Amino acid sequence: MIQISQLSKKYKGATDFSVRDLDLTIEDGEIFGLLGPNGAGKTTLISMLCSLLRPTTGSFTINNLNYKHNKNQLKQLVGIVPQEYALYPSLTAIDNLMYFGSMYGLKGKLLKNKIKEQLEILGLHDFARRPIKTFSGGMKRRLNLISGILHDPKVLFLDEPTVGVDVQSRTVIIDHLKQLNTEGTTIVYTSHHLNEAEHFCDRVAIIDRGQIVCKGVPKALIEAHENAHHLEDLFLILTGKALRDHA
């Protein structure tokens, strides 16, 4: 379970908080969607939960482990699939996975078997020994996912895992995430594909200007709003149509 209490983040030199006094509980085994317009604070929230950013105030625990006192245990428990590819372009898929798997303490046959299995599931087995720089966007996305799940994390954070990929790659990624979830992995994910989120997530939270504006089961949230037929309608009702460009 992830318990977030009064979590805030204000970047140095910024006038506003990116995340403000956020309270949230995500249950074990849930697929939870963090949705919001650009600059809403989704990535900042995930970065704090992944130990990449220091919260300005507030705290959180993951499976009762506090981020301040159990850093390494938390890192071992959590898997991260960042928005960037976060792979070495000149190395092959296997080289990348061997390295990132080793950093989780995996080694030998266990690591090799795990890599082989995941490459097969995500359709990259035939490209295992090719450098990443020759991969398409969809292939890189799938490999990026494998890098974050080799150590069978209890909680998996995904920051827009299907951005910029074709329907085929997206389907493979979503299907695999569903499979991981049925095996017990809690999934926290951000996306701009609201239709995808509506069908994929057990619960969602819509964040705007660093605060949660609504949360719940997608279907129930849509039904609660008269003019909303889909999550996207609800999203626009709650966050407005104004552009959210920011530098």
Add this chain to the structure above:
Amino acid sequence: MHKLWASTYKEFLLLTRDIGGLAVLFLMPLLLVITITTIQDGTFKTLETSKIPMLLVDKDQGAVSRNIQENLNSSDLFEVIAGKSEKDAQNLVQKGTYQLAIIIPKDLSKDLQQKVRDNVEEILMRFGMEEENITSVKSEPKPKEVILYFDPATQQSFKSSVRSNIKQMISQIESQTIYKAFQEQLTEDESEVIFDTRHFITFKEIDPNNNEKPLVPNSTQHNIPAWTLFAIFFIILPLGINMVKEKNQGTFVRLRTQPVSYATVLGGKTLVYVTVSLIQFALMILVGIYLFPLINLPKLDVSGRLPLLFVVAFFAGLAAVGLGLLLGTIAKTQEQSAPFAATFVVILAAIGGVWVPVFAMPKLMQTLSNLSPMNWGLNAFYDVFLRKVGFAEILPEISLLFGFFLITTLIALSYNSRKNAI
């Protein structure tokens, strides 16, 4: 340990997958040392064997000017070319056609002989050996100036060397003229040898390591250590770029979310890049021993000193890697790291004495040179290569290099920890 090994292997793969980069890493230092040694060896040979063309304008046309010409020709330093006039010689030197010109003033022979003869007569008269004809009034000849013109582009060291040679030659001619004047006054017989004109005081250069064997440093013995060190320190450039790339690619962000310490990540880089510096060093040594003699350069002599040389190279490599790790940790973009690394290494080399010996630097720079790790490395290399010392004597220098590695790495770790503290 497994994570350190995995990090090391990853660094090894990153290096070997970039064949072009790897070639540059190993071939450019070799090219550098071959080029510099060839140029410097050429300079040595120019001074020792080939002659520098020198314009000579003889306004004197006498015995002294002939003597000067003979001396210049026989000095093995200059090839004397007769100039038309002082004005013409000055123009040719100004244009850079000749590096220097010498103008022998009018009546030099006549006036020098007159001056010497007058002095000799005066001396002999005081000893009562000459007939007194005090009544004769002697006209005092004006002092003469031999004029030298140097190409404005000529280096100061070359000018000093030429000036000193010419000065020595003129003094010698003056003394010979004095001896000759005495000879003429004391005997009618020209064949009678009254004075032993051979030098009474000579000098002998002896290698302090070996009582009799003279010290003969050559361009190879000097250049291999200096430029190897330069190449070793240049490793901060690819290392810094490697680390900045990791930040930009997002791989460093991923590593921060993994249960691995920054020290382990840096450890992997250290092992690989120190190995690279040792390979660079080995290649330099091999080139010095086997390639240099084939291209008419002096052979590198490492007899019996190879293990100590590798010890110095290892610690110099550590110091360079420490600097690279610090730079890579602090720099945010390649635009920051690459120009800084390149310029900083050149500065370290300059104050470290790679180009100009430290003793020839101004006082302030001499003090600063004590802070350059390249100076410590260079001294350690010279200690082993030229002074032939043992491990105990290089211990202070390699301790400084190791200390430098520790300090720079600790600063990098501390900076990263403060920057990324959660």
